Amino acid sequence: MKKFTLNLKIVFSFTVCLAFCVFSGFDLPENNTVFIQNVLTKYYDKDGQNQEVKRYEINVTNTGFCRYRKVFVNGKEEYFAFNLSRFKTMDYYGTSTKGDLYLRTKNDDVIIQTRNDSRGEIDSMGTYVVIPLKNIDVEELNALAENFKKLNQTLVASNK
Template structure:
């Protein structure tokens, strides 16, 4: 019979390989979203930013010239699929979740700040090829799988009754 501590060591070793892959995938996805995809010039938009972090969050921030800021965030553990509406010249990446797992917020809005939830995070893009879309979806799905296998989750299961 294998002891809990031996099983924990095996899980930590396996998960360390997964964490290394996660450490490589997150910056690659960040780079694809931020640099390979050109953000379209939008009227009244001063700045847009996409951030992907090691905790598995994709955050999209749009700052308007008026100072109003639109913010959306999705934990990739809740990611379902990627859709795209548009052409190779411009369109919208749509990251979908099963339920209302996307946080939507506005700041500095003269009409009042808003906090709400959504089933999708929309990222406007320009100049995107089908192979880039496939790469983005593969990266999102792989990061989701790796996040769901984080070592602390495995250890928590081992320390149970």
């Protein structure tokens, strides 16, 4: 009976270790997209705009798109979108209290649409998206940059 119990403990321990090794070795893109979206939403600075924002949406999809939409109190809408496989670098200008996050792409890969503006409806392309952030520390910014980089590498590798 003792031998059976010992063998059972060994098999159970081996199975747990094997499962841990298998599941910890893979970094799924879904984890990166969820992390990125959660950080951007958590630290978003609604008051850090030139105009008062009524609502905003930040969406990072599993298919690799980053979408950012702002609706202002006066009815004006701004929409930015780009494929994260075109992501180049991330820059943060400001302090831990308040700043702007620049998400830069390789070329003119950011779709910019403006609706209900006094100058008319404008569709254009750009090379970056600016997202205002507040109360974010250096560790969170580094983790955000690392997740953007990992997701970009995964998307580029899967497109080849």
